[in-house]
Amino acid sequence: MAVSDRVVLSKDPNAKFLALPKEDLRRFIELLMVDYDVIAPTLSDQVKGQAITFTKLRTFADLAVGFVDSQRPGNYRLQAADDGSYFQYGNPETSLKWFLHPPRLVMWTADVAADGFKIEEEPGPERPLAFFRTTACDWQAAYVLDLIFMRDPVDPHYRKRRESALFVTCTCTRATGTCFCHDMGTGPVPNPGYDINMTETGDSFLLEAGTDKGRAILARLPLQPATPEQLAEAQSAVADVVERTSGRLNTEDLPERLMKGLEHPQWDVMKDWCLGCANCTLVCPTCFCYTTNDRISLDLKKAERERTWDFCFSWTFAAMHGANPRGELRQRYRHWLSHKLGFWVEQYGAFGCVGCGRCITWCPVEIDIAAIASIVRGDGK
Amino acid sequence: MTSPLLPYEAVIKDIRQETYDTATYTFAFKDPAAHAEYSFRPGQFNMLTILGVGEAAVSLSSDSGRRDCFQHTVRAVGSVTGSLARRKVGDVVGLRGPYGRGWPLEAAGDRDVLIVAGGIGLAPLRPVIEHVLRSRSAYGRLLLLYGARTPRDLCFTGDFERWHQGKDLEFHVTVDRIDGQPWEQNVGVVPLLLDKVKLSPVNTVALICGPEVMMKFTVIDLAKRGVPGDNIFVSMERNMKCAVAQCGHCFFGPKFVCKDGSVFSYPEIEQLWGKGV
Numbered sequence: 001m002a003v004s005d006r007v008v009l010s011k012d013p014n015a016k017f018l019a020l021p022k023e024d025l026r027r028f029i030e031l032l033m034v035d036y037d038v039i040a041p042t043l044s045d046q047v048k049g050q051a052i053t054f055t056k057l058r059t060f061a062d063l064a065v066g067f068v069d070s071q072r073p074g075n076y077r078l079q080a081a082d083d084g085s086y087f088q089y090g091n092p093e094t095s096l097k098w099f100l101h102p103p104r105l106v107m108w109t110a111d112v113a114a115d116g117f118k119i120e121e122e123p124g125p126e127r128p129l130a131f132f133r134t135t136a137c138d139w140q141a142a143y144v145l146d147l148i149f150m151r152d153p154v155d156p157h158y159r160k161r162r163e164s165a166l167f168v169t170c171t172c173t174r175a176t177g178t179c180f181c182h183d184m185g186t187g188p189v190p191n192p193g194y195d196i197n198m199t200e201t202g203d204s205f206l207l208e209a210g211t212d213k214g215r216a217i218l219a220r221l222p223l224q225p226a227t228p229e230q231l232a233e234a235q236s237a238v239a240d241v242v243e244r245t246s247g248r249l250n251t252e253d254l255p256e257r258l259m260k261g262l263e264h265p266q267w268d269v270m271k272d273w274c275l276g277c278a279n280c281t282l283v284c285p286t287c288f289c290y291t292t293n294d295r296i297s298l299d300l301k302k303a304e305r306e307r308t309w310d311f312c313f314s315w316t317f318a319a320m321h322g323a324n325p326r327g328e329l330r331q332r333y334r335h336w337l338s339h340k341l342g343f344w345v346e347q348y349g350a351f352g353c354v355g356c357g358r359c360i361t362w363c364p365v366e367i368d369i370a371a372i373a374s375i376v377r378g379d380g381k
Numbered sequence: 382m383t384s385p386l387l388p389y390e391a392v393i394k395d396i397r398q399e400t401y402d403t404a405t406y407t408f409a410f411k412d413p414a415a416h417a418e419y420s421f422r423p424g425q426f427n428m429l430t431i432l433g434v435g436e437a438a439v440s441l442s443s444d445s446g447r448r449d450c451f452q453h454t455v456r457a458v459g460s461v462t463g464s465l466a467r468r469k470v471g472d473v474v475g476l477r478g479p480y481g482r483g484w485p486l487e488a489a490g491d492r493d494v495l496i497v498a499g500g501i502g503l504a505p506l507r508p509v510i511e512h513v514l515r516s517r518s519a520y521g522r523l524l525l526l527y528g529a530r531t532p533r534d535l536c537f538t539g540d541f542e543r544w545h546q547g548k549d550l551e552f553h554v555t556v557d558r559i560d561g562q563p564w565e566q567n568v569g570v571v572p573l574l575l576d577k578v579k580l581s582p583v584n585t586v587a588l589i590c591g592p593e594v595m596m597k598f599t600v601i602d603l604a605k606r607g608v609p610g611d612n613i614f615v616s617m618e619r620n621m622k623c624a625v626a627q628c629g630h631c632f633f634g635p636k637f638v639c640k641d642g643s644v645f646s647y648p649e650i651e652q653l654w655g656k657g658v
Contacts, residue, residue, distance in 0.1 A: 288627070335658060
């Protein structure tokens with residue numbers, strides 16, 4: 001597709017861009033930390049600093065600044081940036097899902113007696129969350145999770161975390177290799193609803209308020225209107241990202257094509273290729289399936305129900321007494337992809353996939369969801 | 382209670398053994414206000430909590446018009462249902478609901494209602510039988526075809542005499558095979574009972590619940606006899622955890638069995654059924 005160099009930097013036609021000098025980023029973060037628990041990209045402890053992950057900032061120094069990554073199918077490498085850039089890395093291995101829909105959550109506890117029980121729901125986080133540097137695709141993932149958990153009946157646990165959350169999204173000015181937000185209509189410029197959006201240039205962050213909450217925060221920072229040079233630099237970088245995040249997957253008629261492709265021979269290829277390891281569901285920002293586990297104390301006086309993430313790749317996921325509708329890995333792989341890129345649209349009005357590329361990066365056997373979907377949809381790609 | 386997803390205290394008022402592994406439990410909510418507010422439609426289900434053990438979906442099997450109590454008929458097959466089987470009258474368990482899309486009684490008004498059930502599949506259909514018997518003039522003929530693997534597996538035998546004797550209901554029962562018990566009625570799989578009834582196909586609404594293979598063959602047979610697909614309804618079963626279309630366990634293609642179902646019209650699921658989705 002032809003990309004005009006008059007790329008828009010915001011989907012809001014009245015957007016105002018204010019420049020924050022890079023050396024003032026600390027003020028921005030510390031301002032957020034006054035009222036919020038700031039969830040931001042940091043170096044992961046678990047893989048000895050070799051990956052970026054979302055954690056709660058203890059101080060500004062925790063923030064992962066000055067790194068760049070390369071992401072390819074089954075491959076993730078991180079190195080120091082040599083050009084003074086701050087956030088030119090792609091998606092962290094984790095996503096906002098880890099905070100909005102935590103992997104383990106005690107939903108309620110109950111005091112139990114012989115004649116009954118009294119339940120108390122979990123109170124939710126103590127302070128509201130501020131998500132810093134949420135890519136456009138991850139922002140769309142929050143919208144997708146809203147469609148699941150904020151429709152009747154509203155999930156109280158998700159609502160407690162989501163309603164008070166602040167979102168500082170970003171327009172990527174560098175594409176890392178596996179993501180395809182433009183194909184999915186989710187980026188690189190984020191869809192409206194964010195509180196503040198940032199676009200990184202050589203010397204500043206171009207900040208744009210999307211809500212009154214965002215405007216109030218920006219009013220407290222030393223900002224100048226963005227110069228035409230800064231805007232042009234951003235536009236040029238975004239245009240490049242548009243090109244690099246296009247052409248991986250044609251989404252036209254995709255749900256119908258996947259429904260028609262339920263017997264496509266590619267699923268037989270997948271049953272020997274996919275490990276069923278569920279890595280993709282872990283890193284996917286919209287996989288939401290969960291199970292519950294009930295526990296009780298030894299004295300039978302205190303019970304609880306814990307929610308934990310579950311995975312449709314597991315053999316037990318759909319198993320019932322006497323039957324397992326998806327007892328074959330072939331069926332389970334087909335379900336995951338057909339749901340993410342197909343059934344989801346009928347269920348919620350939007351794709352489950354946001355084009356973040358994580359499942360491609362973190363698949364140990366290099367399965368590319370977009371490539372597989374392209375085969376099944378039958379473009380001859 | 383702050384959230385509609387939390388279990389309420391429910392007291393077991395009565396337990397009636399149906400078979401060696403299935404019992405009908407009569408419940409009332411402990412809190413009178415919660416009980417007064419509770420009602421359900423035939424075909425819906427509740428989620429049963431046994432604290433410390435877990436939660437399972439259980440079909441409502443009583444007449445929905447009865448407001449003093451409601452019943453669940455449950456087979457003991459796992460940790461939750463097995464734990465329920467060890468409860469006594471007076472024990473308190475957790476229940477929340479009702480959930481699911483019930484049977485389309487509105488579509489059946491003035492028409493013949495054909496109920497085809499296998500084994501414990503009769504449980505979610507029993508509310509339909511009782512409802513139609515109570516509002517008899519609103520419906521055409523009421524036909525019940527029921528069967529189980531052996532005579533020992535038949536549920537609701539306590540209702541059989543009333544159902545056999547009534548002129549309001551044509552009732553045929555069968556077993557797949559006899560296991561040494563005295564049995565003078567039909568032997569053979571449930572779909573074969575269709576040979577015993579004379580249908581007005583276009584004017585018949587068929588409600589089917591039982592093992593999937595039984596439902597499949599019943600649907601095929603009904604279609605052969607000219608019952609339109611839109612008149613045929615089945616109750617699908619899937620693994621359920623949340624019952625509110627949020628945990629993903631009950632997915633059946635794009636359908637949530639807990640919310641879009643468990644009752645589906647045949648055309649709704651024709652494309653999906655039998656494909657391992």
